[in-house]
Amino acid sequence: MPEHAQTTQGRLRGVNLAMIIPPLALVGAILVAVDARSWGEGVLLTLGVVAALVVIERWTAGDTSRVALPCLIITAAVWLLGVLVTDSHTAFYGITIVGPYFISQLSRSRRLAATVVLSTFVAAVGAAKLLESPDDVSGVLLLYVILPTGIMVLATGLMFANQRFYEVIERSREREAELAVIRERVRFASDLHDIQGHTLHVVKLKITLAEKLLRSDTERVEEELREVRALVSDTITQTKELAYAQRRLNLSAEIENAKNLFEAAGIRVRVNREADPDERVNGLLGQVLRETTTNILRHAQATQVRITLSESGITIVNDGAPAAPLPELSGLATLKERVSDDGGELTVEQEDGRFVTAAEFPAPRTAKPLPRAGAGAEAGTREDDR
Template sequence: MTVAAPYPARLRYLRHMTLWTLLLFDGVVFLPVAMELFWHRSAAVPVLLVLAAALVVSCAVAAHFMIASVAAGGPPPMTRRVRVAFGCAAAGALIAPVVAAPLYSPSTGPPAPWLLLPALFTAAVMAGSGLPRFRTAVAGAVLAAGAGAAGAANAGQEVLPAVVVGAFAVTAACAAVAAQVWFWDVAAQADRARQLEGEAAVAGERLRFAAELHDIQGHSLQVIALKSELAARLVEADPARAVAEMREIESLAREALRDTREVAYGYRTVNLTVEIANATRVLAAAGVHCATRSDADPPALAPAAERLLGLVVREATTNVIRHSRAANAEIELVRDGAEVRLLMANDAPLTPSAAGSGGGLAGLAERFEAAGGSLSWRRGEDRFEVTAMLPAHVPVPAPVVTRDGAASR
């Protein structure tokens, strides 16, 4: 089975492919124009020097802007050096068709290869300079058509073919480069949206936990505060009642402590269906495709059993996000005889420390053993599985908080 690469790896591959496609386009323009310069090597030396400089500077600056459009994540800083290079490349790209036109006879038509330089330069500026793309393309087409017309007029050729070739070359080059850059921009925006969705999912879970903790602690602490004030006033007037109030305060404090521990460690009632749905949503936000399977008639579970299985879903989901580079995951909940089997798997193994002996899956395994079930995990080269088995109708003892605040079963 071929395992798909994780989303970040696919995004890096797309970035490299887009960058090399743009640079290949630069090379495709450079080579034929360089060959054209070679075939006209018998021209005057000043003309050859001007054309060679225009070719090298235009292609080099175009490559710089193309790299900036993808690899640098934005337009390059317009320093003095960049502005000078930009001006020289623009001037060279526009001067080259004018200077090269006399090298072509009227029968051969306009100097089409040299009109590729303003086309390439315009497309690169449109992609990576940060200037308005449509306006840049239109301005480049107009300038290229003007350069072609000037060259044709200088060489005594027909002006219209040169204008058409120059405008068409710029339009085609801008369309090709814009398509590549647009596709990359969409992928980059999708990646940013995926990251924001994951952060929003985490923030939502924190808000839910904070609200639940506030609901538990707020009422209990308010009652404790009122009863403490009452006990303080009764110490001298009615010592027996003050003692009773203090004992009630102690009971309320222990109850609040127990409820807080239940929230913190996930001991409160958990809807397993909701937990699986949340896990699917969180994994999707992290770029992991999650498939779920279950029986047509979902097994009936005791609340405590549902709570334990929900904790497995949470722990396994956290491990996938924190400790693996998975692209695909699966969750299966089926009846297996008198037991219920929960399987969570992903296509990238966890790091060896993900299921440490002091907590995590190891800690849950102890609780499953005490409940009459089992929790195991298996690490392969391209797969990690967590399997939880638990009796469907056997309630699991809830933790009891002792007087010293420690949780026991």
């Protein structure tokens, strides 16, 4: 049984232990006090109650296999002696508790037969009281046959229902675990697509540029090839980090990477840095920017791109969106689910040749201004034309 199923079942049985044993022990004590007319009868009836409580306690621990049969024999003997020797009609109490637990340990094909046999035994022992009291047929049938047998059948039915309940809970938890595994596989596949799909497209772009410059600017070609080599090496590193669950994108690095790619493709870039986004969603915003950058390079004929950072998220706007509907962007669809899971919202709009991708999260209480020193920071207020 899976560990999570055992944990759930253990908790449920722990609740049952706290809820069932006290009332059953109380009822057993009352029956002993009311029905026992001597110390011997009291000891006999108490033995049946104790055997029942032992089985229940072991059941809460998930291990009744070693005690079910001995306790069943004890309670059966208590019922037999109670009817034929001590005239105790409450002696059936123990066997009506132990019997259903014993039956539950059997295979499904044997449970019905065991229920019939055990109920017949209880009824037959009770009916034997007629040999001693032939004049009180109705009383004997009620107290020694109908009542014990009815309780036995009812308790067995409740035990089957209880087991069915546990099986449903366990299956539910197993399905949850399977869904979690599937979601993790989808996440891994999406991350792998983000890394390698993005890299392959950029490599294609740079090699195409290198081919155009092969005869006119060999130094630029060498530079492009060095960048391709560095990009492939970085992708290998990121893939390893992904495999070992160590990958985390850096938004600032993704902004610089996006700028370089757009500039290499002849697209003007403007980065407006209004404030630092919450550090908690930094990596996720980096994924949104990376996926959007790849989509712009693949699907748009953009001439300019504007990237805006705010304390609540990121917005990327590009022109050159085709008039026809864009193909399904599966990467953004997956990211939309991730953003939603983190309490944010990812929106995608296409209108009048402009394509807008925006990821917004609840704004933090305080916004930390982004340092503006250096050329990278000044990119927030300037337009690059290349």
